[in-house]
Amino acid sequence: MAKVAVIYHSGFGHTKRQAEAVARGAEEVSDIEVVIYSVAEAGEDIDVFDDADAIIFGCPTYMGNVSADMKKFQEIAASKWFSMGWKDKIAGAFTNSSSFSGDKMNTLSSIMINAMQHGMIYVGTAMFPAPNETDALENLEGPSSNALNRVGSSMGPAASSFQVNPPQAPGAGDIATAEAYGQRVANITLQFKRGRG
DSSP states (O other), X not given: OEEEEEEEOOSSSHHHHHHHHHHHHHHTSTTEEEEEEEXXXXXXXXXXXXXOSEEEEEEEEETTEEOHHHHHHHHHHHHHHTTTTTTTOEEEEEEEESSSOTTHXXXXXXXXXXXXXXXXXXXXXXXXXXXXXXGGGGSTTOOXXXXXXXXXXXXXXXXXXXTOOTTTOSOHHHHHHHHHHHHHXXXXXXXXXXOOO
């Protein structure tokens, strides 16, 4: 059995929907226990993650970077850095913004760098852009909101919600991408814990 924790901040509910999808995907994997916390809950008892084998972080992209709430959590979690308490845990990240870009890659990079500073082992999407809508890559309109990984992110799921409120946003493809990512991180966590043997 391996434990996957999902820690997220969501300002308007979009990133919460992603977090729930990541958790659902991880739960689909046998021998995985999933816990999900908002950053506020996680910051109250940082020691609860000591027994997690993987931690997947998510937050909206605000002004091209992590949200202030995620940054606050990262600073609380710095207490684990001094003892390398999260060293060799599997890590991942996801984000949402109100446009196709929104400089989401900067948010994912920031979370990835933070994980690296903790000595964690970061997992990307390993997913081609719009693998379920390959013809869409041959026109200017591009992939639909049903496309998996429609923005072509390798670092982690990067949803685009525009000005559409949940539950209509993020779109079905972004939610499915988050589920697939949760499943991938869970499988890699088990593989790492058990060995490839």
